[in-house]
Amino acid sequence: MAGFRLQKFAKLHPDLNGFSSPKQTRPASTETDKDEPQNFHNPAPISFQPTSFHPQIKWFQRGELVTVYIKLINPVMQKCDFCSDTVIYSGYVNDRHYYAKLELSGAITAEQCSWEMRCNEPVMKLKKKEKRDWRTLLKHKSPFVSYEFDFIDETRVSSLNGHWFLAEVGEEGCYVSSESASDSD
Structure with a gap:
């Protein structure tokens, strides 16, 4: 196995998503590499622990306000920055860092x-x-963000394409078609 070389790992560096990953480097080939013993059974431990976590987020809207719930219990050392199209939240729970950069689908008045x-x-x-x-709340879909359906205002429900279902429950708990001319079905 003269051409086989082990890759050596440098210290962990955060990537663009905030997760740590090893930077791989290949050592320069030298004649002394062939004489060094290789340990294949006990490689150095590599930790892939993320440097921060994304919190679960629920949101709803009414009129000109959007309400966003960060689903963290008793966070500490919190920070929240508002820009015209982005909101950044940061906080800690049980020594874990939570970070969310929300690129909004619409513009807000940050002040x-x-x-x-x-x-x-x-x-x-x-x-x-x-x-x-x-x-939607965000420009791009995120598995951490969902709409809070408990706050839907039924009087303001509008259809996106002109089609929507309205049903009325009759006296016996049966649905009555709103298009029907008679009360019996």
């Missing part, structure tokens, strides 16, 4: 945005620049 602790969780209030409904 009128705020955050507070409510029921031991951080809650952000974002003021929209334009009073229109956002289809």
Whole structure:
């Protein structure tokens, strides 16, 4: 196995996503490499622990306000920065760092945005620049962000393509078609 060489790993460096990964380097070939014993059974331990975690996020909107819940219990050392199209949250829970950079699907008025602790969780209030409904919170889909359906205002439900289902429950608990001319089905 004259041509086989082991890769040596340098210290861990964070990548663009905030996770640590080893930088791999190949040593220069020398004649002394052939004489050094290679230990294949006990390689050096490599840790792939992320440097930060992304918190779960729930959101809803009413009028010109977007409410964002950061699903962390009793975070400490929190920081929240508001920009016209981005919100950055950072905090710690049990010595774990949580970080979320939210690239918003719409523009906000950063000076009128705020955050507070409510029921031991951080809650952000974002003021929209334009009073229109956002289809999504973020420009790009994230598995950590979901809509909070408990706050849907049924009087303001609108359809996106003109088609939607409205049903009324009759006296006996049966659905009655709103297109039917008679009450019996």
